[in-house]
Amino acid sequence: MRSGDARREILHAIRTNLRSSPPVQSSPSPEGRGGQGVRTPEGRGGQAVRITQFTEQLTAVGARCTTVRGEADAAAALARILTEAGARRVVGSDAPLVQRLLQSVGNGLVLATDRLERLSRDELFACDAGVTTAQWGIAETGTLVLESARERSRLLSLVPPIHVALLSTRCICDSLGDALARVSTSSHAITFITGPSRTSDIELTLVVGVHGPQTVHVLLMEES
Amino acid sequence: MTFERDARTALADGQLRGALRQATTLFGERRRAALATAPDWEGARDRARAIKDETLEHLDRYLEQFTANAERAGARVHWARDAAEACDIIGGIAERRGARSVVKSKSMVSEEIHLNAALARRGIEPVETDLGEYIVQLAGETPSHIVVPAIHKTKAQIAALFADKLGIAPSDDVATLTAAARDALRRRFAEADLGISGVNFAVAETGTILILENEGNARLTTSLPRTHVALMGIEKVIPRFPDLDVFLQLLPRSGTGQVLTAYQSLITGTKHRPEDEGPEELHIVVLDNGRSRMLASRVTRQALACIRCGACLNACPVYRQIGGHAYGSVYPGPIGAVLSPQLFGLARSAALPYASSLCGACRDVCPVKIDIPALLLHLRAQVVERGAGTHRVLERLAFRTYAAVMTRPRLFGWVVGFARRLRIMPPLSAWTKWRDLRPLAPRSFREQWRAGLRDEGDPDA
Numbered sequence: 001m002r003s004g005d006a007r008r009e010i011l012h013a014i015r016t017n018l019r020s021s022p023p024v025q026s027s028p029s030p031e032g033r034g035g036q037g038v039r040t041p042e043g044r045g046g047q048a049v050r051i052t053q054f055t056e057q058l059t060a061v062g063a064r065c066t067t068v069r070g071e072a073d074a075a076a077a078l079a080r081i082l083t084e085a086g087a088r089r090v091v092g093s094d095a096p097l098v099q100r101l102l103q104s105v106g107n108g109l110v111l112a113t114d115r116l117e118r119l120s121r122d123e124l125f126a127c128d129a130g131v132t133t134a135q136w137g138i139a140e141t142g143t144l145v146l147e148s149a150r151e152r153s154r155l156l157s158l159v160p161p162i163h164v165a166l167l168s169t170r171c172i173c174d175s176l177g178d179a180l181a182r183v184s185t186s187s188h189a190i191t192f193i194t195g196p197s198r199t200s201d202i203e204l205t206l207v208v209g210v211h212g213p214q215t216v217h218v219l220l221m222e223e224s
Numbered sequence: 225m226t227f228e229r230d231a232r233t234a235l236a237d238g239q240l241r242g243a244l245r246q247a248t249t250l251f252g253e254r255r256r257a258a259l260a261t262a263p264d265w266e267g268a269r270d271r272a273r274a275i276k277d278e279t280l281e282h283l284d285r286y287l288e289q290f291t292a293n294a295e296r297a298g299a300r301v302h303w304a305r306d307a308a309e310a311c312d313i314i315g316g317i318a319e320r321r322g323a324r325s326v327v328k329s330k331s332m333v334s335e336e337i338h339l340n341a342a343l344a345r346r347g348i349e350p351v352e353t354d355l356g357e358y359i360v361q362l363a364g365e366t367p368s369h370i371v372v373p374a375i376h377k378t379k380a381q382i383a384a385l386f387a388d389k390l391g392i393a394p395s396d397d398v399a400t401l402t403a404a405a406r407d408a409l410r411r412r413f414a415e416a417d418l419g420i421s422g423v424n425f426a427v428a429e430t431g432t433i434l435i436l437e438n439e440g441n442a443r444l445t446t447s448l449p450r451t452h453v454a455l456m457g458i459e460k461v462i463p464r465f466p467d468l469d470v471f472l473q474l475l476p477r478s479g480t481g482q483v484l485t486a487y488q489s490l491i492t493g494t495k496h497r498p499e500d501e502g503p504e505e506l507h508i509v510v511l512d513n514g515r516s517r518m519l520a521s522r523v524t525r526q527a528l529a530c531i532r533c534g535a536c537l538n539a540c541p542v543y544r545q546i547g548g549h550a551y552g553s554v555y556p557g558p559i560g561a562v563l564s565p566q567l568f569g570l571a572r573s574a575a576l577p578y579a580s581s582l583c584g585a586c587r588d589v590c591p592v593k594i595d596i597p598a599l600l601l602h603l604r605a606q607v608v609e610r611g612a613g614t615h616r617v618l619e620r621l622a623f624r625t626y627a628a629v630m631t632r633p634r635l636f637g638w639v640v641g642f643a644r645r646l647r648i649m650p651p652l653s654a655w656t657k658w659r660d661l662r663p664l665a666p667r668s669f670r671e672q673w674r675a676g677l678r679d680e681g682d683p684d685a
Contacts (some may be wrong), residue, residue: 007303010458013516014284020520061486121414121448141484154501158443176484177469185430185465188297188495189447189502192488197440200480201356201372203379204247205398210355210406212440212487 050139050172055220057142061195062208063216071097074219075104078131078164081217085162087128091119095133095151097166102131130156134165134193134218137172138179143194144218145179149187157193163213165193168221227575230550240376244547247375248538254481255535255589261483262473272470273592276529279428279462280519286428286461287510293431297493299506310511311342314420314453317507318348321451323418326350327409329435329442330357331422332370332532333455333511335554336567339420350420351412353441355405362389368548368556370534371479376547409441419445419503423456424531425471426508429464432492433508436475436485443489452503454491458515459528471531474591478533514567523602527562529592536586536596542579551576558586562599570606577603640668 058065066081068074078101082090092098132153136145144165146153157163173179183190197212208214234240259265279286291301304310318326326343328334328350340350340361352361356373360366363385367373374382379396387394392404421442425434433454435442446452462471468490476482495502518524537543537557548556553564553573561576577600586596629636644664667675 006305006309009305010303010510010512010516011284011287013512014287014458014519017516017519018281018283021522021525125410125414143484148495148500148502152499152501154443154447158440158447176472177466180466180469183490185432185492188492188500190490190492191443192484192490194484194486196486198438198486199355199402201354201359201374202382202398202401203243204250204372204375205379207399207402210402210439210441211353211409211444 047169047172050174051169051220053139054137054142054172057139058195058218059142061142062198063142063195063218065218065220067220067222069222071100071104074166074221075101077219078102079105081164081219082129082162085129085215087162089127090129090131091124091127091156091160092131093133093151093153093156095153095166097133098131101166124155124159127156127160129162129164130158130160130213131164132157132166134167135171136179136182137167137218138174138176138192139172140175141194143176143179143192144216145183146191146193147184147187148189149184154189154191157191158212161209161213162215162217163193164217164219166219166221168223170223226552227550227573227579230552231546231579234546234550239378240547241545243375243378244544247369247372248544251371251481251534251538255478255538256481258477258481258483262477268470268473269591269593272474272531273529275462275467275470276592280459280525280528283458283461283519286463287458289428290426290431290461291510293429294426294433294493294508295431297431298496299431299493299508302507302509304509304511304513306513307337307511308342310337310455310509310513311339313507313509314339314455315343315346315348317451317453318343318418319346321418321505323348323449323451325412325415326418326420327353327412327416327441327445327449328357328420329422329437329445330354330373331420331455332554333422333457334420335367337455337511337513339455351409351416353409353412353439353445354437355402355439355441358405358409359385362386366549366554370532370537370548370556376549413444413448416445416449418451418453419449420453420455421445423454423460423508424475425468426456426461427463427465427468428461430492432465432490434468435489435491436472436487437489438480438482438486440487443487446489446491447502450503451505451507452491453507453509455509455511457511457513459530475531475533478531478535478589478591518566521602523595523599524566526594527559527566527599529594530559530563531592532559533591535589535591539585539589541581541583541585551579558596558600559594562596562603565603565606570603570610574607574611577601577607637670640670644668 055065066077068077092102133151134144135147135150146157148154173182196208196214196216197210198206198208199210200206262268294301302313304313326348343350352358357367359374359377359382368376379398382401383394383396386392386401386404390404390408395401421435423433424436476485494504494506515528518528536559540558543557551560553560555563558580561579564576565573580600582597584597629639
């Protein structure tokens with residue numbers, strides 16, 4: 001097959017060209033120096049410090065954050081967020097926590113929570129808000145990490161103009177490197193989300209909500 | 225010469241130069257501010273470069289490892305020797321999958337291989353979904369900046385374009401214009417059955433591809449359609465999953481001055497169960513197109529370490545004045561001046577290695593420490609070696625004459641005196657075309673020196 005030829009030829013060209021130049025000596029070992037250089041030294045101050053840094057960074061990147069304690073509190077906060085945003089058509093992921101919260105929010109504004117996989121593309125595009133959990137948060141950058149192996153959150157965190165993400169304070173990592181070490185690489189899709197969708201493509205003027213959500217609201221669930 | 229003509233045109237365009245100055249200055253400032261948030265920037269640069277060097281040294285092995293792991297996770301990897309082969313592969317996938325509506329997120333490599341034109345010949349019109357790329361596509365133009373493709377257009381021009389092509393009421397409100405593009409592109413996303421994206425990093429150890437962006441269009445492109453085609457150069461591979469850390473520290477800070485862009489999508493193969501979200505098929509097209517040649521020398525190999533941040537464009541005194549189009553290549557600026565001649569042939573881009581003052585600003589800002597000035601000099605030497613004909617004979621003659629005059633003080637004095645009396649200058653048009661020459665002083669330094677000796681007496685006497 002032609003593709004097999006291409007593969008063989010490209011690999012052959014790579015090997016031939018590599019052989020024609022002497023191997024590098026001076027380059028430092030990639031395992032060695034600089035590896036620790038990208039760590040925040042003060043990032044190891046325990047959970048309280050991590051939570052503070054995470055919420056500060058969320059604000060800095062244009063996301064909102066509400067800290068709650070317990071499911072009743074979370075449901076009340078979620079209802080408030082959705083009502084204030086005027087969200088009528090809301091869809092939740094298949095995470096049990098999301099399902100429970102949306103059931104208790106109820107009162108007519110929730111649509112299609114129990115049939116996400118049967119939601120057509122047009123119905124999905126018509127939703128006002130998507131509710132998911134996040135598997136990890138990153139304190140250093142105010143980032144949410146979503147894993148496909150844990151929950152169907154890929155489109156709900158992207159298509160509706162409002163994304164509400166539930167995150168446990170226990171799941172906040174110090175840094176990007178920590179998060180990369182913790183994510184499950186068995187997920188076929190891992191998404192890092194830092195603030196709302198943004199563009200500066202027209203005269204460098206910042207506009208949020210260009211293709212993805214305009215509003216990212218984190219419900220931070222306090223757990224000791 | 226195309227570059228000289230296009231550079232001249234760009235220099236005469238006041239609006240373009242204003243926009244370039246604003247953009248490159250802003251990105252430079254944001255970059256510097258973002259560097260301050262990285263505790264050991266230099267350490268990160270060294271580590272990233274070391275990872276790239278290690279990868280390139282064993283590129284065959286890492287590409288094979290990447291392919292095996294990506295295919296194990298459900299992706300299909302295709303190899304393309306050149307642009308035509310890559311376009312054929314992608315066109316074939318689109319036809320086999322019966323794709324009618326194709327959406328694209330930003331990919332420099334797709335510009336490099338002129339994918340849109342190739343697909344159009346098969347009756348498929350891919351829609352660019354990055355806002356800047358969309359504007360450029362609607363206008364029938366090409367991107368002028370790696371990170372901000374439509375930097376050369378004002379909002380008034382974009383408003384007129386949208387009024388014409390999208391039928392919206394003219395508005396110079398940027399949020400309104402952005403919303404109009406969002407609505408138009410949402411309709412395309414709703415019907416899209418094939419998505420084409422680029423790749424920022426490909427992890428050999430896991431078979432993962434990573435795509436960075438801010439708008440969310442790459443996430444839509446890679447999540448919604450039932451087929452996803454990811455296009456990457458052979459140099460995009462890195463060895464290990466944790467290696468992503470250092471590159472994610474460097475790329476957003478260098479490119480847009482962000483600590484992290486809004487989204488990173490890490491995609492490993494296809495969905496595991498039918499009820500999972502995401503495409504049924506993932507095709508990864510691995511492109512050579514002249515890259516393997518660059519491995520043959522230590523100097524040229526460096527250019528394969530580039531992570532396409534665009535920092536060297538914003539720092540370059542030449543790019544800041546002329547913008548991207550004058551380079552006549554998908555890759556503009558300092559990195560384009562070294563990539564284009566190597567990828568597309570020296571004969572086609574012989575002027576580009578000279579489109580630099582060799583000030584070294586590009587090398588200073590490069591997150592992977594590519595010595596671009598050394599590469600430019602290497603390519604200039606090649607231009608001279610390969611260039612033949614009258615230009616070279618005249619140049620030799622000129623330098624021989626210069627040497628003859630400069631090594632004979634009496635002859636030098638005579639020539640200079642003669643030139644001064646007649647007020648003629650040597651034929652330096654190639655120099656003075658781009659630079660102002662100071663007027664001749666009334667008396668030469670040698671004359672002043674001698675006069676000084678007479679007035680003050682001869683100290684050595």
